[in-house]
Amino acid sequence: MDLSTTVAAILTLxxxxxxxxxxxxxxxxxxxxxxxxVGYFLVISIDNVLIPKLSEPLLKRQDWPVLVPLVAGALILxxxxxxxxxxxxxxxxxxxxxxxxxxxxxxxxxxxLTQMKASMFSLEAPPGSSAALYLFExxxxxxxxTSVLAYFFFSKEHKGWLGSYSKLGTYFLMIxxxxxxxxxxxxxxxxxxxxxxxxxxxxxxxxx
Amino acid sequence: MNRQLIYILIxxxxxxxxxxxxxxxxxxxxxxxxxxxxxxxxxxxxxxxVSFDFEASTVAETRPLAYAVLRHLFSNNVSVxxxxxxxxxxxxxxxxxxxxxEELGKKYGEDYIFLGFRPQYQATILGLGEGFSKVFPxxxxxxxxxxxxxxxxxxxxxxxxxxxSIADGDLPQYWVDYAQxxxxxxxxxxxxxxxxxxxxxxxxxxxxxGLVGGLKGAAEYEVLLGKPGLGFKGMESQSLGHxxxxxxxxxxxxxxxxxxxxx
Numbered sequence: 001m002d003l004s005t006t007v008a009a010i011l012t013l014x015x016x017x018x019x020x021x022x023x024x025x026x027x028x029x030x031x032x033x034x035x036x037x038v039g040y041f042l043v044i045s046i047d048n049v050l051i052p053k054l055s056e057p058l059l060k061r062q063d064w065p066v067l068v069p070l071v072a073g074a075l076i077l078x079x080x081x082x083x084x085x086x087x088x089x090x091x092x093x094x095x096x097x098x099x100x101x102x103x104x105x106x107x108x109x110x111x112x113l114t115q116m117k118a119s120m121f122s123l124e125a126p127p128g129s130s131a132a133l134y135l136f137e138x139x140x141x142x143x144x145x146t147s148v149l150a151y152f153f154f155s156k157e158h159k160g161w162l163g164s165y166s167k168l169g170t171y172f173l174m175i176x177x178x179x180x181x182x183x184x185x186x187x188x189x190x191x192x193x194x195x196x197x198x199x200x201x202x203x204x205x206x207x208x
Numbered sequence: 209m210n211r212q213l214i215y216i217l218i219x220x221x222x223x224x225x226x227x228x229x230x231x232x233x234x235x236x237x238x239x240x241x242x243x244x245x246x247x248x249x250x251x252x253x254x255x256x257x258v259s260f261d262f263e264a265s266t267v268a269e270t271r272p273l274a275y276a277v278l279r280h281l282f283s284n285n286v287s288v289x290x291x292x293x294x295x296x297x298x299x300x301x302x303x304x305x306x307x308x309x310e311e312l313g314k315k316y317g318e319d320y321i322f323l324g325f326r327p328q329y330q331a332t333i334l335g336l337g338e339g340f341s342k343v344f345p346x347x348x349x350x351x352x353x354x355x356x357x358x359x360x361x362x363x364x365x366x367x368x369x370x371x372x373s374i375a376d377g378d379l380p381q382y383w384v385d386y387a388q389x390x391x392x393x394x395x396x397x398x399x400x401x402x403x404x405x406x407x408x409x410x411x412x413x414x415x416x417x418g419l420v421g422g423l424k425g426a427a428e429y430e431v432l433l434g435k436p437g438l439g440f441k442g443m444e445s446q447s448l449g450h451x452x453x454x455x456x457x458x459x460x461x462x463x464x465x466x467x468x469x470x471x
Contacts (some may be wrong), residue, residue: 019212019215020212037296040295040296040299041295041296044295044298044299044325045295045327048298048324048325048326048348049325049326049327052344052345052346053345056345099330102330102331102334102386103330103385106385106386106389106390107385109385109389110381110384110385110388110389110415111381111385114389114413114415115409115413117413118409118412118413118414141412176405179405180402180405180406183401183402183404183405183421183422184401184402185450185453186401186402186422186423186424186446186450187266187269187400187401187402187422188402189218189222189446189449189450189453190268190269190400190401190422190423190442190446191265191266191268191269192218192219192222192268192449193222193268193423193442193445193446193449194267194268194269194271194442195268196219196222196223196226196445197226197268197438197441197442200223200226201226206227207226207227
């Protein structure tokens with residue numbers, strides 16, 4: 001058992017102490033986590049980003065175009081100076097403009113067009129699969145998709161057939177939320193298992 | 209019921225199987241099988257891009273996933289170019305890679321490289337399509353990319369056979385949006401259980417070639433590898449933990465109903 005394992009184990013126990021009630025040990029571990037996370041991010045950013053992408057190209061290779069992102073980045077900091085804060089709008093406009101330009105076509109293609117295409121289906125089952133089961137699966141998908149879309153259609157009051165159909169959409173949504181919540185419970189339990197394995201195995205050495 | 213008692217019961221339920229294995233069997237689901245087969249058919253010498261898109265808080269799930277996937281890749285003599293799009297995943301990803309490569313006797317620079325971290329994942333993913341050395345002039349260890357034999361074989365996505373995102377958030381979606389849509393590269397996702405439901409539509413549409421979700425997915429993958437590991441051990445605790453939660457929900461509801469009747 002090395003020192004780092006013991007420190008990690010003690011901090012884990014500090015965090016778990018919150019299950020009893022809020023206490024100074026928990027607060028200490030919580031604040032330490034925030035501080036260490038920020039420090040780690042800063043070190044990684046300097047070591048992995050600022051040095052290889054900024055200081056080395058500028059100082060070693062005199063790669064002058066690097067000054068453009070440097071100035072754009074520096075302009076963001078003008079938000080801290082009230083009289084100069086308008087200058088930060090230039091960088092923000094650049095970020096938003098480029099970001100939207102890059103994201104819109106990619107998102108449209110990957111998340112709307114391809115997903116729409118996937119929801120359209122042939123009446124013929126693919127080779128090797130049961131035709132009845134295939135049609136049932138695809139019908140459920142079609143019904144789920146259209147009824148959930150109907151639920152989020154707000155241009156007409158949800159009465160009559162639209163009301164009934166959007167109500168069906170809520171059932172599909174509930175099933176989705178239930179499945180997601182089940183997976184969330186599973187995920188959180190996995191994290192607890194990981195910590196218990198760490199405490200009993202890596203720290204105390206009771207597990208193989 | 210006192211909430212502390214509930215915590216103790218759940219703790220007991222997940223601890224017992226760690227000492228007394230239950231011998232549960234795991235059925236491999238089609239999505240995990242597809243993930244496995246996509247890697248298994250790659251010829252030796254292929255190059256796979258593995259992205260460690262997770263943070264330290266989910267390491268209990270991402271470690272078994274990463275170990276299983278990396279073991280499979282290296283056992284099949286597939287070369288791995290790896291990186292991280294999240295700062296916290298950088299150190300963890302490098303550690304996982306080092307542990308598995310040491311176990312399987314793989315050599316840095318020839319069989320695998322770790323590029324490190326870059327912020328702004330959209331720019332990073334798109335930039336790799338232009339040129340790996342443009343985004344990462346040096347690797348995580350400070351080596352010039354041109355000095356590494358594996359990096360010499362990889363100029364951009366053209367030389368990459370497959371992209372794998374091991375993630376605890378929405379990063380696999382960005383790999384689909386930017387690397388697959390534009391560069392037509394197959395993407396596999398190994399994600400935490402909490403993210404799995406969000407990604408099934410991508411699997412159904414064929415945008416993901418396979419999906420492994422959470423500890424359960426890792427356990428299934430270990431079954432396919434024939435090497436029980438962290439996922440397999442964890443799933444026994446998981447199963448008993450779920451059983452305990454179900455029992456507690458039933459007790460809670462019965463208690464609620466009996467009190468309601470009395471009112």
